[in-house]
Amino acid sequence: MKRARKFLAIFFAVFFVVGALTTVYAKEPYKIGAVFAVTGPASFLGEPEKNTTLMLKDQINAAGGINGTPIEIIIEDSKSDETQAVLAAKKLLEKDNVLAIIGPSTTGESMALVPIMNAAKTPLISCAAGAGITQPVKERYWIFKTPQYDVSAVEAIYTHMKKQKISKIGIVSISTGFGDAGRKALLDMAPKYGMTIVADERYGPKDSDMTTQLTKIKAAGAQAVINWSVGPGQVVVTKNWAALKMGIPLYQSHGWGSKKNIELAGKAAEGVIAPLGRLVVWDKLHDTHPQKALLKKYSRDYEAKFKGEPGTFGGHAYDSLMMVVEALKKVGPDKKKIRDYIETKIKKWPGTGGIFNMSPQDHCGLDKTAFEMVVVKNGDWEILK
Amino acid sequence: MTVFLQFLFSGLTIGAVYAMVGLGFNIIYNATSIINLAQGEFVVIGGLVMWFFIESVKLPFLVSLVLTLLTTGVVALLMERLTIKPLKKTDLLLMIMITVAVSIVLRGLLMFKFGKEPYVYAPFTEGEPLQIYGAIIQQQTLWIIGITCCCIVLIYLFFSRTLLGKAMRACAVNPTAAKLVGINVERMVMISFVLSAIMGAIAGVAITPISLMEYDKGPMLAVKGFSAAIMGGLGRGRGSVIGGFIIGILESMTAGYLHSGLKDAVALIILLAVLFFRPAGLFGSKAMLQLRKF
Numbered sequence: 220m221k222r223a224r225k226f227l228a229i230f231f232a233v234f235f236v237v238g239a240l241t242t243v244y245a246k247e248p249y250k251i252g253a254v255f256a257v258t259g260p261a262s263f264l265g266e267p268e269k270n271t272t273l274m275l276k277d278q279i280n281a282a283g284g285i286n287g288t289p290i291e292i293i294i295e296d297s298k299s300d301e302t303q304a305v306l307a308a309k310k311l312l313e314k315d316n317v318l319a320i321i322g323p324s325t326t327g328e329s330m331a332l333v334p335i336m337n338a339a340k341t342p343l344i345s346c347a348a349g350a351g352i353t354q355p356v357k358e359r360y361w362i363f364k365t366p367q368y369d370v371s372a373v374e375a376i377y378t379h380m381k382k383q384k385i386s387k388i389g390i391v392s393i394s395t396g397f398g399d400a401g402r403k404a405l406l407d408m409a410p411k412y413g414m415t416i417v418a419d420e421r422y423g424p425k426d427s428d429m430t431t432q433l434t435k436i437k438a439a440g441a442q443a444v445i446n447w448s449v450g451p452g453q454v455v456v457t458k459n460w461a462a463l464k465m466g467i468p469l470y471q472s473h474g475w476g477s478k479k480n481i482e483l484a485g486k487a488a489e490g491v492i493a494p495l496g497r498l499v500v501w502d503k504l505h506d507t508h509p510q511k512a513l514l515k516k517y518s519r520d521y522e523a524k525f526k527g528e529p530g531t532f533g534g535h536a537y538d539s540l541m542m543v544v545e546a547l548k549k550v551g552p553d554k555k556k557i558r559d560y561i562e563t564k565i566k567k568w569p570g571t572g573g574i575f576n577m578s579p580q581d582h583c584g585l586d587k588t589a590f591e592m593v594v595v596k597n598g599d600w601e602i603l604k
Numbered sequence: 605m606t607v608f609l610q611f612l613f614s615g616l617t618i619g620a621v622y623a624m625v626g627l628g629f630n631i632i633y634n635a636t637s638i639i640n641l642a643q644g645e646f647v648v649i650g651g652l653v654m655w656f657f658i659e660s661v662k663l664p665f666l667v668s669l670v671l672t673l674l675t676t677g678v679v680a681l682l683m684e685r686l687t688i689k690p691l692k693k694t695d696l697l698l699m700i701m702i703t704v705a706v707s708i709v710l711r712g713l714l715m716f717k718f719g720k721e722p723y724v725y726a727p728f729t730e731g732e733p734l735q736i737y738g739a740i741i742q743q744q745t746l747w748i749i750g751i752t753c754c755c756i757v758l759i760y761l762f763f764s765r766t767l768l769g770k771a772m773r774a775c776a777v778n779p780t781a782a783k784l785v786g787i788n789v790e791r792m793v794m795i796s797f798v799l800s801a802i803m804g805a806i807a808g809v810a811i812t813p814i815s816l817m818e819y820d821k822g823p824m825l826a827v828k829g830f831s832a833a834i835m836g837g838l839g840r841g842r843g844s845v846i847g848g849f850i851i852g853i854l855e856s857m858t859a860g861y862l863h864s865g866l867k868d869a870v871a872l873i874i875l876l877a878v879l880f881f882r883p884a885g886l887f888g889s890k891a892m893l894q895l896r897k898f
Binding site for chain 1: 607610611613614615617618621720721722723724733740742811814815816818820821824825856859860863864865868
């Protein structure tokens with residue numbers, strides 16, 4: 220009887236000590252929220268973003284977390300819908316008490332989250348490109364984004380054209396948000412670079428032939444064509460351009476950066492020029508380039524894990540998450556300090572999208588130097604000097 | 605002149621796609637008077653399954669074609685047996701709603717199997733596009749037009765010369781009377797689903813080399829193909845083909861001479877105008893319109 224009591228006493232003592240120890244050592248993980256368009260029409264963005272985020276989380280936690288604290292990433296699917304994105308963000312803020320949110324994938328969803336994030340005083344690092352997400356910066360105190368501005372891609376194209384003595388251009392764009400934003404940037408920036416737009420054509424996302432638009436551009440006397448789209452449209456335009464033997468160069472937007480496009484367009488893609496982030500051409504960069512090491516590791520890891528290229532979009536999630544991770548490492552789990560760190564300390568910071576220089580005036584931190592002008596040659600990319 | 609011809613050829617290319625899809629609508633309509641809104645998905649299945657056999661399994665062209673048509677036929681058979689046949693009450697509107705549901709399910713399955721990327725394979729004949737007065741027309745477009753013409757002739761012969769075809773038409777006009785004269789109505793409905801799916805698959809196989817194919821192209825193809833069928837007069841094979849070409853050329857000319865942003869709007873406005881003045885479509889007759897169930 221006495222023995223049994225003694226045994227019980229020891230048992231409880233051990234139990235409590237072990238219990239106390241584990242609560243001390245298994246620290247509460249840092250919670251980061253993510254809102255991605257995993258399903259729905261924008262899922263081509265959300266899927267690589269989700270994959271990238273999960274892969275990075277595993278890598279960070281396997282390496283011991285952030286200063287010994289693991290991270291937990293709660294991913295919500297916005298279904299490519301603004302309303303769902305808002306609901307997802309509210310859930311992350313109110314129920315999960317996350318320190319920061321990365322995403323959403325599209326400009327519309329990001330814009331919908333701006334007032335909510337500002338009210339909740341929590342940083343948002345968007346993976347969408349629209350300039351309105353971070354401008355005007357005064358009203359975007361808590362908002363950042365990692366994809367390059369459309370305007371920067373346009374500037375990279377126009378700079379290259381100027382060198383080629385091209386001044387009359389025809390543009391053709393897809394009638395979606397991506398095409399609208401690109402078209403606006405093309406029209407806005409043209410006077411600054413002395414470009415005359417002689418034709419401004421559109422097409423639908425599921426159209427099967429753009430010969431008419433291209434013929435019109437040629438007849439208007441353009442010296443080059445710029446196509447602004449993502450998806451199958453850019454392949455169809457490329458094929459039509461090659462079939463028509465237009466004799467003027469074809470420029471694509473930064474949405475062109477997938478080997479899949481070269482595969483689909485085949486020989487027609489030869490000679491197509493586009494401003495691309497360095498993620499797709501990392502193996503062509505000089506070894507001393509500050510982005511090379513991280514691009515190589517990210518591409519290799521992603522390809523090994525998901526059997527596909529990460530693409531520019533996965534890279535946006537990489538940059539967004541790593542900025543938060545770095546801030547957490549330096550300033551700990553404090554929303555205000557994380558925001559201040561990203562705004563003031565992300566300088567000459569190499570990411571997948573370029574070398575970031577955040578500032579209180581610019582919450583994106585990338586300009587046209589984030590792009591390389593890349594031409595398709597022998598079925599592969601080649602960086603133009 | 606060159607520019608006009610180029611717009612015309614571009615319109616023919618677009619129109620050929622619509623015409624082929626439009627044909628598929630007619631077969632089921634002729635046999636059952638229902639509109640199969642999953643028709644676009646059969647076109648997508650045709651294109652994607654063909655890609656699978658030809659590029660992934662690397663089978664010869666003709667073998668791939670036969671296997672593709674068989675696969676699509678089986679999918680249509682399952683669709684009809686699992687969703688249309690078990691219906692206790694054959695209500696037309698209900699059946700059309702079912703085809704919408706099936707199209708959503710099929711799209712989901714296609715996304716799981718093929719992902720969201722577009723697919724393409726080589727055109728039937730390699731080589732430079734043809735040049736006519738400086739305007740170009742792709743060889744694949746000529747193939748599509750040729751195949752479309754063959755299909756119209758075959759469909760016409762089938763519905764007007766064979767007993768099976770005539771029996772199918774009888775079912776559409778009056779299923780009860782057809783049953784009374786000894787026609788197996790259920791079997792006719794089944795055959796019509798399979799036939800129209802195969803028709804759609806042929807369209808998919810033919811258009812993929814020029815327009816690419818991805819899992820969610822179906823609804824757009826269905827809308828344009830349906831417009832083509834309506835414009836020409838539902839149930840008229842020849843009508844839907846001409847309707848398809850008219851819409852394609854209208855789109856191309858609008859894009860060329862007005863603005864490319866307006867092309868869908870103008871084509872649809874003209875379609876509406878045609879229907880105001882000739883509700884039965886360009887080739888349909890008033891008598892036929894009165895026989896229509898809705």
